[in-house]
Amino acid sequence: MPLSEALVQHDVPLSPLSTLGVGGAARAFIRAETRSDVIAAHAWAAERGMNMFVLGGGSNLVIADRGFDGLVLQVGLRGTTFTDSTLIRASAGDVWDEVVAAAVVRGLAGIECLSGIPGSVGGTPIQNVGAYGQEVAETIEDVTVFDRIDGGMATLTREACDFSYRMSRFKSHDADRFIVCEVSFRLDRGVATPKYPDVIRYLEERHIGSPDVADVRRAVLAIRRGKGMVLDPSDTDTRSVGSFFMNPVVPIDTQERVSSIARDRAPGFVVDAARVKLPAAWLIERAGFQKGFADGPVGISTRHPLALVNRGGATARDVLRLARRIKQHVADRFGVWLVPEPIFVGFDHDPDVEYLRRAT
Numbered sequence: 258m259p260l261s262e263a264l265v266q267h268d269v270p271l272s273p274l275s276t277l278g279v280g281g282a283a284r285a286f287i288r289a290e291t292r293s294d295v296i297a298a299h300a301w302a303a304e305r306g307m308n309m310f311v312l313g314g315g316s317n318l319v320i321a322d323r324g325f326d327g328l329v330l331q332v333g334l335r336g337t338t339f340t341d342s343t344l345i346r347a348s349a350g351d352v353w354d355e356v357v358a359a360a361v362v363r364g365l366a367g368i369e370c371l372s373g374i375p376g377s378v379g380g381t382p383i384q385n386v387g388a389y390g391q392e393v394a395e396t397i398e399d400v401t402v403f404d405r406i407d408g409g410m411a412t413l414t415r416e417a418c419d420f421s422y423r424m425s426r427f428k429s430h431d432a433d434r435f436i437v438c439e440v441s442f443r444l445d446r447g448v449a450t451p452k453y454p455d456v457i458r459y460l461e462e463r464h465i466g467s468p469d470v471a472d473v474r475r476a477v478l479a480i481r482r483g484k485g486m487v488l489d490p491s492d493t494d495t496r497s498v499g500s501f502f503m504n505p506v507v508p509i510d511t512q513e514r515v516s517s518i519a520r521d522r523a524p525g526f527v528v529d530a531a532r533v534k535l536p537a538a539w540l541i542e543r544a545g546f547q548k549g550f551a552d553g554p555v556g557i558s559t560r561h562p563l564a565l566v567n568r569g570g571a572t573a574r575d576v577l578r579l580a581r582r583i584k585q586h587v588a589d590r591f592g593v594w595l596v597p598e599p600i601f602v603g604f605d606h607d608p609d610v611e612y613l614r615r616a617t
Contacts (some may be wrong), residue, residue, distance in 0.1 A: 264294070265301070271320050271329065271602075274312060276375055276488060277498050279573045280320025280602070283310075283329035290333050292410065295403050295436055302328040310602055311436050313349065314376030316488075317384055317498050321603030322573045332379050334438055339363065344398065345442045349379030353386075361470045365444035367396040369470040370456065373481040375488050375499070379437040383427040384598070385420045389477055390452035393442070394420035401439035410438070422534075423503050423598055449473045455480050484561035493568050500563040501580060502537040502595040509533050515591045519543045537595055538562040544586040552579045577609040584613060 269286035272278050285307065289295045302309040308327030312318075334348040337356055343365060347356045357372050370389035380386070381393045382400050397420075400413045413435075419426040427435055449470045451457050459476040460468050468476070481487045485494035504526075507515075512533050516523045521543070525533035541562045542548075549559040554571035556579070558564035565579055584595050597613050604610045 264288070264298075269329070271312075271315075271324060274331070275315040275318060275320055276496065277319060277576065277599075278496050278567045279322070279571055279576060281322050281324025283325050283327075285328040286331070287328060288331045288333045290335075292334065292403070292438055295330070295332065295334075295438060298328065298330045299403065299405055299436070302330075309433075311379075313380040314353070316374075316376030317380060317598065318600045318602050319498065319573055319576055321601075321605075321607070323603060325603040330436070332377070332436065332438070334379075337378075343444045343446060345444065346439060347378040347442070348439050349377060349437045351378045353378055353381060357474070360442075360444055361474045364446060364470060366447055366449050366470050367391070367444040368393070368442065369449060369473045370451065370453065370477055372474045372477045373487045378440050382418055382420075382425055382437060382440055385423055385425050387423065389456050389480075392420075392422075393440075394418070394425075396442045396444055398441040398443040400437055400441075402435040402437055405434055405436065411435075422506060428600070451476070485558045485564060485566075486561060494558045494560055494564070494566055496567040497558065497564040498599040500537070500561075500598055501565045502541070502563060502584075503598050504534045504537045505540075505593050505595060506532050506534050507593060511535075511593065515540070515593065518591055535593065540587050540591060540593060540595070541583055544583070544590050546583055546586065552582070555579045574609075577607075577613070580613055581609050 264287050266286040268282045270282050271280045287298045289298055310325055310329050312329050312331045333350040335350050337347040337351050340346055345360060353374055353376050356378055357368050361369055370391040371386060374386060374388060382397055385392055385394050397415050400418060402411055402413060404411045449468050451473050456476050459480060465472050486499060489495045506528055508531060512523050512525050523535055524539060525535050528534055546557055548557055548562050550557040553575060554568050555575045556566055556568050558566050565576060588594050594616055596616055601610045
């Protein structure tokens with residue numbers, strides 16, 4: 258069915274649709290409420306030779322100051338269903354934390370540590386969203402997508418999504434090919450088994466020896482609020498993309514070298530026999546950037562060194578400048594290259610973005 262031109266808006270500001278609050282306007286903008294809208298929007302852009310970017314909750318992206326010279330498609334598909342005792346089918350436009358809350362109310366385990374993460378369901382498989390010892394790749398059963406190459410709907414199994422740490426085929430070799438419409442999660446009725454030290458410590462301090470999923474959700478939300486990682490429009494410390502840099506996975510001997518340079522034992526989470534995940538926050542602080550660091554209208558959160566915040570009136574270029582400065586200092590001191598977590602929209606071969614994406 259052809260797209261009604263009434264659905265197309267022009268020169269729509271994108272900064273209000275991003276948690277970071279920076280960026281210019283979209284040349285064209287469509288909000289898709291149905292799968293038919295998604296298909297029609299793709300056809301509309303293709304007929305005009307127009308680039309298209311798919312926008313979800315706006316929680317993990319940096320939008321260029323010049324905006325996006327193409328169509329921004331906001332996926333607004335809604336509706337979460339529990340099809341059996343442990344399977345959730347959630348539409349791409351559903352608010353992620355509302356889905357987590359609904360699962361927790363039903364006593365389902367597997368995503369409770371992902372409480373409080375902003376954004377929509379559709380972004381979770383793209384980023385392989387994770388926190389506090391869980392990631393969505395562990396529970397995703399399949400992802401329903403519109404394939405922009407084949408021109409039809411498809412269902413991809415978990416294995417077909419090529420998940421890895423904060424990565425998937427949707428973000429790497431098949432970036433821009435698929436539009437996520439629905440995600441199915443297979444959860445568990447087993448007891449909650451928190452693995453992350455911060456969560457375990459929080460529960461122990463409150464003498465909760467056998468936590469259920471509701472206990473873990475409360476713990477995670479409290480910890481995230483303490484780090485300014487729960488969105489609050491009145492608090493500039495939460496005006497960010499969340500964690501800007503991923504925790505680097507490095508050989509074990511790199512951990513030893515970093516510890517020697519810092520003259521302090523570098524903490525790490527063992528990945529396998531040969532590799533360990535270093536906390537990017539620890540590296541950033543020991544490279545000279547403390548919580549509350551300010552660089553004009555941007556800075557580092559007063560509560561978490563991984564959150565680069567818009568202190569008011571910042572531009573995307575301001576954010577890139579600070580991110581590049583942090584990456585350079587960490588690389589110069591420790592020889593470890595931090596890689597950003599957010600998606601960069603509208604930059605087109607920008608040298609700052611290309612530098613930030615470099616892994617070595």
